[in-house]
Amino acid sequence: MTAPSLDQTRVLVTGAASGLGAALAAAWEERGARVLRTDRVEGAGIHRLDVTSDDDWAVARELVVQQWGGLDVLVNNAGIAGGGRLDVSGIDEWQRLVDINLLGAVRGTATFTPVLKQQRSGRVVNIASLAGLVHPAGMAGYNATKAAVVALTETTGHELAAYGVTAHAVCPSYFRTNLMAGVQGRDAALQQVMTRLVEDSPVSAEDIAAAVLAGIDAGTELIVPDDAARAAYQLKLADRASYDAVMRAQARKLDEVGTDPTDPTDPTEEAR
Numbered sequence: 001m002t003a004p005s006l007d008q009t010r011v012l013v014t015g016a017a018s019g020l021g022a023a024l025a026a027a028w029e030e031r032g033a034r035v036l037r038t039d040r041v042e043g044a045g046i047h048r049l050d051v052t053s054d055d056d057w058a059v060a061r062e063l064v065v066q067q068w069g070g071l072d073v074l075v076n077n078a079g080i081a082g083g084g085r086l087d088v089s090g091i092d093e094w095q096r097l098v099d100i101n102l103l104g105a106v107r108g109t110a111t112f113t114p115v116l117k118q119q120r121s122g123r124v125v126n127i128a129s130l131a132g133l134v135h136p137a138g139m140a141g142y143n144a145t146k147a148a149v150v151a152l153t154e155t156t157g158h159e160l161a162a163y164g165v166t167a168h169a170v171c172p173s174y175f176r177t178n179l180m181a182g183v184q185g186r187d188a189a190l191q192q193v194m195t196r197l198v199e200d201s202p203v204s205a206e207d208i209a210a211a212v213l214a215g216i217d218a219g220t221e222l223i224v225p226d227d228a229a230r231a232a233y234q235l236k237l238a239d240r241a242s243y244d245a246v247m248r249a250q251a252r253k254l255d256e257v258g259t260d261p262t263d264p265t266d267p268t269e270e271a272r
Helices: 019-030 054-068 091-119 140-163 188-200 205-217 227-238 240-257
Strands: 010-013 034-039 073-076 122-127 165-170
Touching: 010 019, 010 054, 019 034, 019 073, 019 205, 034 054, 054 091, 073 091, 091 122, 091 140, 122 140, 122 205, 140 165, 165 205, 227 240
Parallel strands: 010 034, 010 073, 073 122, 122 165
Antiparallel strands: none
């Protein structure tokens, strides 16, 4: 596929009001791209797009086609975090993760596939997670939805290759973002652990965004953008026995955390 000139690139980013979405939008804008920032709540410079709404997606497609005549890069970034052990989290929590993390990307891809096919060019960028490749205990719902996003991306790449369209899955480890701010769920103690890991990360959303654009430029279909993520994934690929031992040790530590967030024991210390 011939890459469009940077000053003509047309980009739509979901979940772009903050965090990685905002960083990705800014990174493309710095290159001179035209970017439609979207999010669930409309605001200054933000077009309303609830990724669970077919109507919102249809409006976004009409807007892009009318104003720009097409789209070069679709970034399915909107997502939520969710931690919960299998016997603590509820089906309602699973459903919310599926609706936003997985079906949001499905809706976006399905909505814009006819546009990309017709113009015979474009990129679909799905923000998955290291959890889509490496599956720690206590995160079954999140792991499953992000693994499904990786599978969706690969399938999209196969289906649209003949039309000059590429698909890229992005799988970062923990990085500093506000992703945990809206977490809802029954396993509050585990969510405290996840929040601490996010807050303590040395990696910023801007770091991840820069790595994402570099990966897309290089034509990388599976972008693992940070050192911690690459190390964890390589361990799984190279030494499955050691990987399983690490994961099961972490699971045992989670059992020590308990499920009561008011427990005087600091769960972030127990889980480290």
